[in-house]
Amino acid sequence: MSLAATTRSTLFRATKASSIRALGSITAVKTKYTLPDLPYDYGALEPHISGQIMEVHHKKHHQTYVNGINDAQEKFGAASSPAEKVALTSLIKFHGGGHVNHSLFWENLSPTSKDGGAPPTGSLASAIDDTWGSLDEFKGKMNAALAGIQGSGWGWLVKDNTTQKLSIVTMPNQDPINTTQYTPLVGIDAWEHAYYLQYQNVKADYFKAIWNVINWKTAEKRFS
Amino acid sequence: MPETYTLPSLPYSYDALEPQISAKIMELHHGKHHAAYVANLNAAITSPETANLQSLIRFNGGGHINHSIFWKNLAPAGSPDTDKSNAPTLVQAIEKEFGSFKDFQEKFNATLLKIQGSGWGWLVSRTGGKLDIVTTKDQDTVPADTTAIFGVDMWEHAYYLQYLNVKADYVKRIWEIINWKYAEARFTGSSEDEFKDLRAML
Numbered sequence: 001m002s003l004a005a006t007t008r009s010t011l012f013r014a015t016k017a018s019s020i021r022a023l024g025s026i027t028a029v030k031t032k033y034t035l036p037d038l039p040y041d042y043g044a045l046e047p048h049i050s051g052q053i054m055e056v057h058h059k060k061h062h063q064t065y066v067n068g069i070n071d072a073q074e075k076f077g078a079a080s081s082p083a084e085k086v087a088l089t090s091l092i093k094f095h096g097g098g099h100v101n102h103s104l105f106w107e108n109l110s111p112t113s114k115d116g117g118a119p120p121t122g123s124l125a126s127a128i129d130d131t132w133g134s135l136d137e138f139k140g141k142m143n144a145a146l147a148g149i150q151g152s153g154w155g156w157l158v159k160d161n162t163t164q165k166l167s168i169v170t171m172p173n174q175d176p177i178n179t180t181q182y183t184p185l186v187g188i189d190a191w192e193h194a195y196y197l198q199y200q201n202v203k204a205d206y207f208k209a210i211w212n213v214i215n216w217k218t219a220e221k222r223f224s
Numbered sequence: 225m226p227e228t229y230t231l232p233s234l235p236y237s238y239d240a241l242e243p244q245i246s247a248k249i250m251e252l253h254h255g256k257h258h259a260a261y262v263a264n265l266n267a268a269i270t271s272p273e274t275a276n277l278q279s280l281i282r283f284n285g286g287g288h289i290n291h292s293i294f295w296k297n298l299a300p301a302g303s304p305d306t307d308k309s310n311a312p313t314l315v316q317a318i319e320k321e322f323g324s325f326k327d328f329q330e331k332f333n334a335t336l337l338k339i340q341g342s343g344w345g346w347l348v349s350r351t352g353g354k355l356d357i358v359t360t361k362d363q364d365t366v367p368a369d370t371t372a373i374f375g376v377d378m379w380e381h382a383y384y385l386q387y388l389n390v391k392a393d394y395v396k397r398i399w400e401i402i403n404w405k406y407a408e409a410r411f412t413g414s415s416e417d418e419f420k421d422l423r424a425m426l
Contacts, residue, residue: 150362
């Protein structure tokens with residue numbers, strides 16, 4: 001599957017609009033994507049992620065990706081030549097990927113007063129222990145992978161759909177996880193806009209702090 | 225023991241580019257970000273370990289080169305260096321290539337705003353003097369057959385504390401602080417390429 005096709009198929013899944021999916025892919029291509037509501041207030045992740053960051057990140061950045069994918073999709077539908085369509089796939093992948101990634105990200109965060117930071121349990125906890133020895137070892141590996149990203153991108157804890165094995169992958173820019181191969185469990189946004197207003201150049205502190213608001217309940221649901 | 229690199233001093237104070245770029249941005253950008261590229265470059269070239277070394281040298285070496293050019297191709301608004309009349313040869317070549325200076329600016333801005341992720345926008349001259357607008361991703365340097373005339377840093381750290389997500393405003397205002405005198409010198413070849421050896425290493 002091409003990356004653009006992967007992006008689109010993930011988008012369909014992300015919309016959870018089964019009624020629209022039932023109408024078939026031709027109709028689904030015309031679906032307008034919308035900015036999802038956050039499952040908590042902008043200030044709810046403080047002091048680990050400031051309310052200002054959350055507001056700009058959700059209301060401005062994520063909205064821009066939603067507008068971008070809708071715009072690119074409209075142009076794609078109107079394009080008559082394959083060359084025009086090919087030229088639009090980069091925009092579809094970038095903005096579609098941005099929409100998918102942020103939608104997953106908001107859901108895998110939670111205030112510390114709710115599920116944020118409470119360690120995983122059950123089969124996911126065992127799988128992490130089996131793979132890395134302990135949750136802390138895993139966090140250390142994930143933070144090192146995040147710190148090693150050269151430019152904008154994301155770090156993910158993923159499950160391989162064939163082998164069921166866990167691994168850490170990083171993706172550049174807004175490239176989405178290939179969901180044919182992997183199930184994304186936890187995503188961490190390593191773009192500078194995700195932390196700069198609060199942590200500036202000290203991104204290691206952001207990566208350390210974000211584990212306090214990681215929602216392992218969401219990760220467990222995605223795992224099973 | 226290979227040569228190690230040092231953080232160059234800025235040719236102006238941190239607050240000299242206000243209000244176009246805030247002192248806080250300049251201080252972090254130069255004192256922390258650029259300093260980290262230099263430190264990581266030196267660590268990579270003196271490291272006995274080989275894993276991932278080429279990638280680290282390329283990234284941090286590129287960061288050092290790009291920022292070193294960037295600081296010099298900026299100057300306080302209203303200073304003689306930002307007067308386009310100091311770049312007669314370059315401006316003429318721009319008008320010839322892009323139709324008008326305004327067309328060039330619009331094309332340059334539009335190109336920069338299309339960057340997907342971190343990167344830089346550049347005015348470059350190709351072998352033979354033909355001008356072109358190119359973007360480079362992350363800390364890649366300009367293509368080997370080109371010379372950077374001036375660059376604009378499009379990493380979010382270059383503007384975020386002041387402009388947040390509105391990068392179009394940053395791109396618009398940066399024109400007020402382009403150092404045309406330095407751009408002219410790079411175009412006419414009278415500024416020496418101090419990073420020739422490092423570029424060869426990337």
